[in-house]
Amino acid sequence: MPEGERSEVGNADGPSAESALNGNQQGAKVRKRKEYARIEPPSPEQLVQEDMINNCAVKTVISGIMGSALGICFGVFMGAMDSAGSGMDMSGAGAAAAGAEKQTTRQVLVQMARSTGQRSLSYAKGFGAVGALYAGSECVIEKMRAKHDIYNALYAGCTAGGVLASSGGPKAMCAGCVTFAAFSAFIDRMLDHD
Structure with missing residues (x-):
């Protein structure tokens, strides 16, 4: 038997234990005791x-x-991406402006x-x-x-969306609240960190 595992069949000190183990090898299961690692406090x-x-x-x-x-x-x-695309436009007025103003690399x-x-x-x-x-x-x-649940994400999303859209007035704040709360709930549900 591997070290750390014990059989609970019979007494391990006598011939009866050996005969019990031989009998168990013929069909009965041997129950082994699990050993757990010690958990260290932080x-x-x-x-x-x-x-x-x-x-x-x-x-x-x-x-x-x-x-x-x-x-x-x-x-x-x-x-x-924006800078790379703006230098490539050489049609119409862009070509005339580029011809008048050549820039070095x-x-x-x-x-x-x-x-x-x-x-x-x-x-x-x-x-x-x-x-x-x-x-x-x-x-x-x-x-x-x-509490740690999805409602925290909803309320926080509503708060953040409303504050970020506050310069647009009450309608924008309501729209920001609803959309940011929905997005937050979706992300929280996808991450599923309950």
């Missing part, structure tokens, strides 16, 4: 780390930073870099604001309700 450092991660302010800042990073990447991609690259940088900054601000607003409101709502 260290004080791990407890502090968990408390920091569960802090709403920390979650909000982390989500804002991650949203900004995603916005920068998205802005670089979209800026590169360096000037074109500098212009593309500026355009991409501006677009990246714009996307970073937007994505960072959305991430921070959504994560912060979801964390506060979850702590107030003391």
Whole structure:
């Protein structure tokens, strides 16, 4: 028998145990005792780390930073696509303007870099604001309700959508609330992190 597993048939100290084991090999099942690994309690450092991660302010800042990073990447991609396409238009008025104003490769690259940088900054601000607003409101709502369910995502999505659309008036706020809440519920359901 492998080490750590014991048979519960008979006494392991006498000949009766050996005969019982031989009898069990002919058809009866031998029950083996499961052994479990010891669970270590978390260290004080791990407890502090968990408390920091569960802090709403920390979650909000982390989500804002991650949203900004995603916005920068998205802005670089979209800026590169936009800049690459604008230099290719050589029909009609575009050809006349290009003939009158020839740019060197360096000037074109500098212009593309500026355009991409501006677009990246714009996307970073937007994505960072959305991430921070959504994560912060979801964390506060979850702590107030003391529940972890899909309604937290709905309420946080409604809050974030309404606040982001506040400059457009009450109708825009209602539309932002409904659409962002529906999107949040859809993503929460797809991730299924209950």
